[in-house]
Amino acid sequence: MILAVLFANSVGNVLIERFNGVPAEERLTWRSFLVKLGAENLKGVKNEELLVACHKSVYIVYTMLGDVSIFLVGKDEYDELALAEAIFIITGAVKDICGKPPTERVFLDKYGRICLCLDEIVWNGLLENTDKDRIKRLIRLKPPSEF
Structure with a gap:
């Protein structure tokens, strides 16, 4: 299960978060842990260079x-390889929506579409859609033409 998907800006403010199967009382702990992990390790990292950590199984x-x-935080079948695939899909979708790797302003301008896209990719802790074209069709908010 994908336990959490979290987007944060460069100073550690959370922009989007999705938790699945994480009790409400643990969410603040996870949020602050992830932001601290990013602050310590993401300085000087190239765009889309993946970093991996393991914490509490x-x-x-x-x-x-x-x-x-x-x-992305996952457990059981969502190990680092499955999460790497999921984050690749998410980053590709965000780049498509924003037109390039986003600044915080562009990201917030496209917030609604990014949330729709994220909901199509990860649903209830499972990787739902991985096809780029299908995701684009689903976030258009038009009735489906194919059955």
Whole structure:
């Protein structure tokens, strides 16, 4: 299960977060842990260079995309390889929506579409859609033409 998807800016403010199967009382702990992990390790990292960590029997894959850091936390079948695939899909979708690796301003301008896209990729802790064209069709908010 993908336990968390978190986007943060360069100073550690959370822009988007999605938790699945994480009790509400543990979310603040995870949020601050991930932001601290990014602050310590993401300085000087190239765009889309993946970093991996393991903490309390869960896997964490994180990266920078423009001015935004992205974190994925998974357990069980979502090990570092599965999370790397998921983060690759997410970063590709965000770049498509923003037109380039985003600054914080561009990211916030496209916030609604990014949230829709994220919901199509990860649903209830599972990797739902991985096809780029299908994701684009689903976030258009038009009725499906194919059955």
